[in-house]
Amino acid sequence: MGRIELRGLTKRYGTLVAVHELTMDVPPGRVTGFVGANGAGKSTTIRMLLGLTRPTAGTATFDGRPYAQLSEPMRSVGAVVDPGVFHPARSGRDSLRVLARAAHIEQRRVDDVLELVGLADSAGRRTKGYSTGMRQRLALAAALLGDPPTLVLDEPGNGLDPQGIHWLRELLRGMAAEGRTVLVSSHQLAELGQVADEVAVIDHGRLLAHQPIATMTAGGRRLEDAYLALTQLPAPEELP
């Protein structure tokens, strides 16, 4: 159910190599963290995976099929690429109704996901009045609209308050426990350490490691230290 496969995925913008021959598998039933600094290539990789950016080379597939060839994409893959993807003059509920209508999803599912993400009370308000956290919740609601077996989330915790972070953590763990594939990009290592089963580290567009989190943190090592060692940055306590 929903195995993600990246094979030699590459994106060049002129002479800049944003992503370089990235190859990895994201298995179902686990939460896979996708870690990297700002500009490391996480978002570009996710956009290529979702067919929003054309790769220079390589492939990105869901169960062997590129996103563009999925017959009902929203029922196959739920994605958060950016919380700022809603028309400011449209209400939260209407924003989801538009997506549901285009994806042949029954309208009552809109209210279900609004309830699930805790936006039922503010669903009738225009999204221009939403906080960043509310927009993030709405983006998550959109991702869950088709009840997909695969979730691809780019920085889903940004803007969420502590309750929201806790809720998101439980949601992702629950999704993985149901056998769904969950790929979450983040640069919040401490948070990712609490939810991910395995972690892929990307730096300057190259995959440095993809290991179970237990392996990365073996011997009591913190995920942050493992990440810094991989990216050859000094650990916080070594900084002057």
Next chain:
Amino acid sequence: MTAQIAAELLKLRTTRLLLLTTCVAVGFAALVPALGTWDPEGFGVAPLTSASLTDMMRAPAHVVAGAALVLGIVAATGEHAHRTILTTRLVQPDPIRVLAAKATALGIVGAGLAALAEATAAVVGTIGLARHGLGAHPLGDGRPGVALTVILLAAAFAALGTALGSIVRNTALAVGAALVWALLIEEALPGLTGDPDLGRWLPAGTIDQLVTLQPAGPSPAAAALALIGYTAAAMLLATLSDTRRDP
């Protein structure tokens, strides 16, 4: 595809853009016959006759076509301005289907907008003429043909606006380009080329050829074909643009 069109129609219904353009088009359609029959001499209108109703129904053509064009432009560029194009493309990854659904939905809305404007012009005009003791039936003297022409014009201009907006992706730039084209380039081209009839073949010029049946220039059928050609060419360019650029 039907679901995509329904979603595009819902998008239009859930913001104020459609309401605003409807108010402009219908307001203008009401204003022209209202003022023309209120004080014909004051507004320099030819002496009123029963046939004046036909002119009143022709009058909104430019404004309705312009409103439909702007509606199409803003609907297309708004997707990029507000980044809703990302969710649109996540639901429907094929950019050609997205463009086709949007152009179809805008064509339907443009036609609806024009139908409302024409109905308004017919009702206000009929009432105004009755005040002067002139009886005119909105369905008489070829008026349904005028209304249908304006409706089809609006549908074509809405699709043209959608294509232009998809190519340019920036609202100010696309609306500015449309204004410069209609107000400057179409006016200047006949002089620059030395062909005074050229303007009648250009997009805005076709409105007059189709609605007011000018004696010179292309026949209504030729003008209609020219407008369909412009719309098809713009849609082709928009398709090439959308398939080659990331959203």
